[in-house]
Amino acid sequence: MPQHTVRDPDFEQRVRASFERQQFMATLGATLEHVTPGEVFIAVPFSAALTQQHGFLHAGVVASVIDSACGYAALTLMEPGAGVMSVEFKVNLLQPAAGNRFVAVGRVLRSGRNITACQGELRAVREDGEVVVAVLQGTMMTVRNRDGIAD
Amino acid sequence: MPQHTVRDPDFEQRVRASFERQQFMATLGATLEHVTPGEVFIAVPFSAALTQQHGFLHAGVVASVIDSACGYAALTLMEPGAGVMSVEFKVNLLQPAAGNRFVAVGRVLRSGRNITACQGELRAVREDGEVVVAVLQGTMMTVRNRDGIAD
Amino acid sequence: MPQHTVRDPDFEQRVRASFERQQFMATLGATLEHVTPGEVFIAVPFSAALTQQHGFLHAGVVASVIDSACGYAALTLMEPGAGVMSVEFKVNLLQPAAGNRFVAVGRVLRSGRNITACQGELRAVREDGEVVVAVLQGTMMTVRNRDGIAD
Amino acid sequence: MPQHTVRDPDFEQRVRASFERQQFMATLGATLEHVTPGEVFIAVPFSAALTQQHGFLHAGVVASVIDSACGYAALTLMEPGAGVMSVEFKVNLLQPAAGNRFVAVGRVLRSGRNITACQGELRAVREDGEVVVAVLQGTMMTVRNRDGIAD
Numbered sequence: 001m002p003q004h005t006v007r008d009p010d011f012e013q014r015v016r017a018s019f020e021r022q023q024f025m026a027t028l029g030a031t032l033e034h035v036t037p038g039e040v041f042i043a044v045p046f047s048a049a050l051t052q053q054h055g056f057l058h059a060g061v062v063a064s065v066i067d068s069a070c071g072y073a074a075l076t077l078m079e080p081g082a083g084v085m086s087v088e089f090k091v092n093l094l095q096p097a098a099g100n101r102f103v104a105v106g107r108v109l110r111s112g113r114n115i116t117a118c119q120g121e122l123r124a125v126r127e128d129g130e131v132v133v134a135v136l137q138g139t140m141m142t143v144r145n146r147d148g149i150a151d
Numbered sequence: 152m153p154q155h156t157v158r159d160p161d162f163e164q165r166v167r168a169s170f171e172r173q174q175f176m177a178t179l180g181a182t183l184e185h186v187t188p189g190e191v192f193i194a195v196p197f198s199a200a201l202t203q204q205h206g207f208l209h210a211g212v213v214a215s216v217i218d219s220a221c222g223y224a225a226l227t228l229m230e231p232g233a234g235v236m237s238v239e240f241k242v243n244l245l246q247p248a249a250g251n252r253f254v255a256v257g258r259v260l261r262s263g264r265n266i267t268a269c270q271g272e273l274r275a276v277r278e279d280g281e282v283v284v285a286v287l288q289g290t291m292m293t294v295r296n297r298d299g300i301a302d
Numbered sequence: 303m304p305q306h307t308v309r310d311p312d313f314e315q316r317v318r319a320s321f322e323r324q325q326f327m328a329t330l331g332a333t334l335e336h337v338t339p340g341e342v343f344i345a346v347p348f349s350a351a352l353t354q355q356h357g358f359l360h361a362g363v364v365a366s367v368i369d370s371a372c373g374y375a376a377l378t379l380m381e382p383g384a385g386v387m388s389v390e391f392k393v394n395l396l397q398p399a400a401g402n403r404f405v406a407v408g409r410v411l412r413s414g415r416n417i418t419a420c421q422g423e424l425r426a427v428r429e430d431g432e433v434v435v436a437v438l439q440g441t442m443m444t445v446r447n448r449d450g451i452a453d
Numbered sequence: 454m455p456q457h458t459v460r461d462p463d464f465e466q467r468v469r470a471s472f473e474r475q476q477f478m479a480t481l482g483a484t485l486e487h488v489t490p491g492e493v494f495i496a497v498p499f500s501a502a503l504t505q506q507h508g509f510l511h512a513g514v515v516a517s518v519i520d521s522a523c524g525y526a527a528l529t530l531m532e533p534g535a536g537v538m539s540v541e542f543k544v545n546l547l548q549p550a551a552g553n554r555f556v557a558v559g560r561v562l563r564s565g566r567n568i569t570a571c572q573g574e575l576r577a578v579r580e581d582g583e584v585v586v587a588v589l590q591g592t593m594m595t596v597r598n599r600d601g602i603a604d
Contacts, residue, residue: 060214091214
């Protein structure tokens, strides 16, 4: 595991406040579960409103919660005042996202001045245990001095 | 532009019926705009319910609609009875997804027996014209003989 | 097509000099074919030394030449003194890379202050015409004030 | 770690023979280090012939060896007679690939009938230890009954 430098001691409160402003997370019914330096978990319950045509979680929902988990993992390591935005991400769907509840994990691999590399996954919580149904690899950007872009 | 072979003459009705079953598209307010062999457009209006913390469309929403457009572009070329599932996709966010309305374009690059390669983009419709705010490259799978997986 | 701003009038000479320093391009037998603002072509002839186990061009060779074409397309738009490095890229292999000669195309989609988004492709030149055998989507970084990193 | 089913008891010999036919691996000076079900290591020494313009390993070389490691990790789990080909991969470069020697790790996340999902990384071996300089996420395809495509 990489060692991370915390540049903002109030990182958790900052991430939680930003998450509250992501209205799309509320639309998904997602909740912020765990915030430590370089690692964030987001949970989302199964809901028919989030499904694709075969009744599984839509791949875009899968991507959305892992992307947010990674973005907030990146934000835990940014200096006060900076904002985080997604540059790109790539998702591999390992199996249909079936389950009662899902937990997205986002982790920072490397936090640079302008660029943060992350990996994440989505775990489906089933009666017989947890299974990883998707993995994500992506890049986050630190945005500075741009109106309206903080946290 | 690649030449595509249509294996199911009812491809448009089939895509439209499958889209209707993607409850997540209804959650996003997305509509199916255009269905031709190897190319599908999906539109989504701006809504505060779809935003990230800075008020732009969430990157996961961006990914969701381009992924569906690509998946359905792939489905237009599949034989009757087969189902489509996303294997993986990668999105680059070129600029903040600001606009009143967005159009996702999905196109098939190559349609093989088991695997279809696609490219897509999201266009933001603004007062001064359209601008591409994201591009996607991905892979779709043809699923056969699996219960509950059709179209 | 995006409109690009040229920040260094000597962009072509600069790209050509940097390409000469990429010893791996010489190892591949690759040559720089075309350099305009935001677009670069690199050619590579078929060689058994570049093959995978079935006799086609190795996917890593495919990625290498498109990555270099995209990196140099990004460099054409950077200010004097800056260096270019690859942040990430994603390649889809559409069909086996068979042919006598290949041309990699790299194009800038958006050139920002720190980040440039690119798309590229590899065209196989065959007796009956050219065919796109791979597509790439990637991100380049502008590096400033780091020892040893220019162009 | 996922549990893998071995369908060919001679998987190691088969991977080693196929690796010998990848002439590009010889061009890179790469060697096959470790072959177990679902996991393969490939080593490559630093060489000026493999560098980009700043003297680091070219990103395409990085991609090449991780791609081969992942492809062969996938092949360890395929039935006799099947061939492996790369469908797509995505590489994030975490830091410049500087070092005396590099080890690419390829691992299977999920091995399906037609599709195998993999993750990999490149470790730079330096005097003060190993550091991960790149990560890869990709998809391999099982090819059957196609002339000239085995292993």
